Structure formats: structure tokens, C-alpha cells
Amino acid sequence: MIIDSTKYSGKCSCGREHSMVTKFSVVESGALKNIDKYLNEYDIKGFTVTVYDENTYKATADRHPSADYEVVLSPDNLHANEHGVDLLLEKLPDNVEVLIAVGSGTIHDITRYCAWKIGAEFVSCPTAASVDGFCSSVAAMTWHGCKKTLTAVAPKIVVADIDIIKNAPKYLAKSGFGDMIGKYIALTDWKISNILTGEIYCDSIAEITMNATKEVMESAAGIESGNEKTFEKLTYGLLMSGLAMQMFGNSRPASGAEHHISHIIEMSPKGLSVSSDALHGEKVGVGTIIAAREYHRIAGLQDISFKNYEEYSKEYIGKIFTDELYDEILAENEKDCASGIKGERLAECWSKIREEIKKIPTAENLCDIYEKLGVKMKLADINVADEKEQELIEYSPCVRNRVTLMRLRKCI
Numbered sequence: 001m002i003i004d005s006t007k008y009s010g011k012c013s014c015g016r017e018h019s020m021v022t023k024f025s026v027v028e029s030g031a032l033k034n035i036d037k038y039l040n041e042y043d044i045k046g047f048t049v050t051v052y053d054e055n056t057y058k059a060t061a062d063r064h065p066s067a068d069y070e071v072v073l074s075p076d077n078l079h080a081n082e083h084g085v086d087l088l089l090e091k092l093p094d095n096v097e098v099l100i101a102v103g104s105g106t107i108h109d110i111t112r113y114c115a116w117k118i119g120a121e122f123v124s125c126p127t128a129a130s131v132d133g134f135c136s137s138v139a140a141m142t143w144h145g146c147k148k149t150l151t152a153v154a155p156k157i158v159v160a161d162i163d164i165i166k167n168a169p170k171y172l173a174k175s176g177f178g179d180m181i182g183k184y185i186a187l188t189d190w191k192i193s194n195i196l197t198g199e200i201y202c203d204s205i206a207e208i209t210m211n212a213t214k215e216v217m218e219s220a221a222g223i224e225s226g227n228e229k230t231f232e233k234l235t236y237g238l239l240m241s242g243l244a245m246q247m248f249g250n251s252r253p254a255s256g257a258e259h260h261i262s263h264i265i266e267m268s269p270k271g272l273s274v275s276s277d278a279l280h281g282e283k284v285g286v287g288t289i290i291a292a293r294e295y296h297r298i299a300g301l302q303d304i305s306f307k308n309y310e311e312y313s314k315e316y317i318g319k320i321f322t323d324e325l326y327d328e329i330l331a332e333n334e335k336d337c338a339s340g341i342k343g344e345r346l347a348e349c350w351s352k353i354r355e356e357i358k359k360i361p362t363a364e365n366l367c368d369i370y371e372k373l374g375v376k377m378k379l380a381d382i383n384v385a386d387e388k389e390q391e392l393i394e395y396s397p398c399v400r401n402r403v404t405l406m407r408l409r410k411c412i
């Protein structure tokens with residue numbers, strides 16, 4: 001499967017010009033063995049360093065891209081944070097022109113951020129279908145304890161070898177599934193904001209993301225058996241979602257309330273006492289069920305008297321977020337995206353918003369699907385107490401200044 005993403009560049013029906021850094025992706029068995037050919041075709045040359053962790057170095061032993069230098073990081077305690085970045089920067093020679101990441105999400109985020117720091121070109125070789133961020137132009141980082149999306153470099157090409165991806169541990173692909181199913185919420189949040197505030201919305205990008213989500217949903221049943229077609233479609237879907245983010249210029253099409261639940265768990269604020277070592281997509285998958293249940297509950301309410309939106313107070317933020325996180329979250333919400341939204345406006349738009357919510361699968365629906373696939377579905381499955389659900393619903397919108405229905409609960 002080849003994705004020629006140059007066709008997504010240029011003037012779009014939404015009136016904007018979308019530009020793509022990623023020119024080409026290949027998703028097929030043995031793709032890594034041909035990487036030199038692809039590098040050549042896309043004129044990617046210069047002093048090349050390949051970055052692995054010990055696991056991906058072993059998994060790709062018979063097909064390492066030829067490079068001038070190789071870095072193999074220990075996967076123990078390796079995270080996409082300031083320590084991971086320092087670790088890689090220390091190991092890089094001075095004259096790097098091309099950085100190739102061979103790994104899953106963490107290796108990609110660290111490498112793409114370093115590529116931006118040192119001005120190198122970036123090439124992505126995913127080794128698992130675990131997240132949708134391979135094509136991203138930003139790195140999802142926990143920076144001094146706070147979840148941040150930092151400027152980074154999108155890959156010029158993506159070489160996804162299905163031989164490697166289908167043999168990665170199955171929980172990684174299930175995590176990729178969780179990251180994708182979250183798009184039902186993310187796309188709804190985006191559309192709701194468009195209806196309510198006129199936020200820029202692109203039908204083409206939303207359609208690409210929704211199609212990618214359906215592709216993944218339809219193919220997920222073959223994860224457990226290691227079906228080659230399943231992994232091809234799963235990887236393709238994840239890449240398309242990433243390309244849609246690239247088209248838009250930020251994560252809006254792919255990340256809404258469900259991601260904010262994942263992020264707040266990752267930040268683990270002192271006042272909330274939640275923490276989890278679950279994978280990104282596992283947390284997003286659980287967050288999706290929580291958001292779906294809450295959104296359908298809201299859509300089912302009768303005779304709501306909508307209130308004007310009120311910004312988060314310092315006291316409110318301070319109840320949960322302390323120390324460095326307090327300042328970070330305060331700064332994040334300083335220019336509150338929902339400021340000025342009036343109850344009247346919500347009432348006016350409510351029937352349209354309700355129609356959008358109805359398109360989200362119900363929590364029961366999602367639970368059935370998760371159960372069949374053996375995907376983590378409850379907070380307890382990711383080692384968070386189930387009774388934390390209400391606090392997560394309340395506080396998770398603070399972590400990202402973005403209009404979501406979860407943030408607008410305050411008006412309801």
C-alpha cells in the first residue's frame with residue numbers, strides 16, 4: 001500500500017491551503033529492506049543516523065537501514081520527556097543531517113524532536129501499529145511533568161514494514177486501536193466548536209480521519225491472530241489520521257476530550273492521585289468510553305437552561321494541580337478558548353450539537369467491541385480507581401485549552 005500524500009497538499013474546499021511535509025508512505029511486508037531505494041527517490045541524503053531501542057534493533061536485525069551511525073537506546077524507563085531527549089542528544093554525533101526513527105511512539109517523539117532541534121531531516125519507520133502520531137509534526141512530550149505538544153519535524157517519508165509490525169506484541173496494536181476509536185469523540189468536539197464558535201473546520205480532513213477510523217474498526221478483529229491484512233489496514237488508518245493532523249497543522253482532528261482524560265492521567269496531578277503505566281492508546285480507549293457515556297447522557301437531558309461559560313478560577317485549578325503543574329495549567333487556560341460563550345448561543349445551537357453527539361457510538365456499543373477484541377475498557381484495567389471517573393470528567397478539560405463538550409459542561 002502506497003500513500004502519495006502530495007495529493008493532499010494545496011488549495012482545499014475549506015478555503016485553506018494545506019501543506020504536507022510527508023511526501024510518501026509505504027505500508028507493506030519487507031518495506032524496510034527497500035528503504036535505501038525510497039531515500040534515494042525522495043532525495044534524502046547526508047550523514048544519516050538511525051535510532052532504535054534495544055527491542056526494535058533486535059526485531060529488525062535482518063533489515064537495518066544502512067546508516068553512517070546507529071544509536072540504540074535502552075527501553076527501560078525511556079519516555080518521551082526531557083530525559084529521553086537529553087539521552088539521545090548526548091549520543092548523536094555533531095554532523096547529523098538525517099535522523100531515521102525505527103520504533104514505536106516514544107522513539108519517534110524523541111527522535112523527531114531532536115531532528116527539529118538540530119535541523120535534520122526525519123524519516124519514520126514504525127515497528128508497531130500503536131499510535132497515530134508517526135506522521136505528526138509535533139512531539140507529544142511530558143515536559144517537566146506537564147503534557148505538552150512541542151514543535152518537531154514531520155517525516156519526509158514513512159516506511160512501515162508489515163513483517164515487523166504484525167510480529168510486535170499484540171497489546172501495542174490494541175493500543176493503536178484505542179488511539180483511533182477516540183476520533184469519534186475528537187471529531188465531534190471539533191464539529192461542536194465549529195457550530196458554536198465558528199472554529200475553522202475542514203470537511204475533507206474530518207472525512208479522511210473518519211474513514212481511517214472505520215478502516216481500523218473494520219480490520220481490528222484480526223489483531224489477535226496476526227492477520228497480515230489487518231495490520232496493513234490498521235497501520236494505514238493510523239498513518240492517515242496522522243496525515244490529517246499534518247494537513248490541519250495541529251492535533252484538532254485527532255484529539256478531544258478523550259485525549260485530555262489520557263493526558264491528565266499521564267500528568268498525575270497530586271490532588272487527583274491517579275497514575276497509570278498504561279500505553280497512550282490504552283488510556284485514550286478508556287477515555288473514549290467515559291466521554292461517550294457522558295456525551296450521550298448530556299444529549300439525553302431535557303429542558304436544559306444553559307448558563308454563560310465561566311472561566312476556570314485559580315482556586316478550582318489549585319484544588320487538583322499543585323507545584324509546577326499549577327503554573328502550567330494556569331498559563332494554558334489564560335486565554336480561555338471558551339470565554340464569551342453565552343448560554344443563549346448554546347441553546348440556539350443545541351439541536352445541531354445533539355445531532356452530532358448521536359453519531360458517536362454509545363458506551364455500551366464500545367464496550368461490546370472492546371470486549372471482543374480484548375482491549376482495556378475500564379479505569380481499573382489501566383490501574384486507575386473506577387471512582388475517579390467523575391473527577392477526571394471535571395478536571396481533564398483544564399489540561400488543554402480547546403473547545404470540547406467536556407469543557408462546556410459548565411454551561412449545562
Ligand SMILES: [Zn+2]
Nearest residue numbers: 012014202204
Ligand atoms: Zn481543507
Ligand SMILES: [Zn+2]
Nearest residue numbers: 132179280284
Ligand atoms: Zn493519540
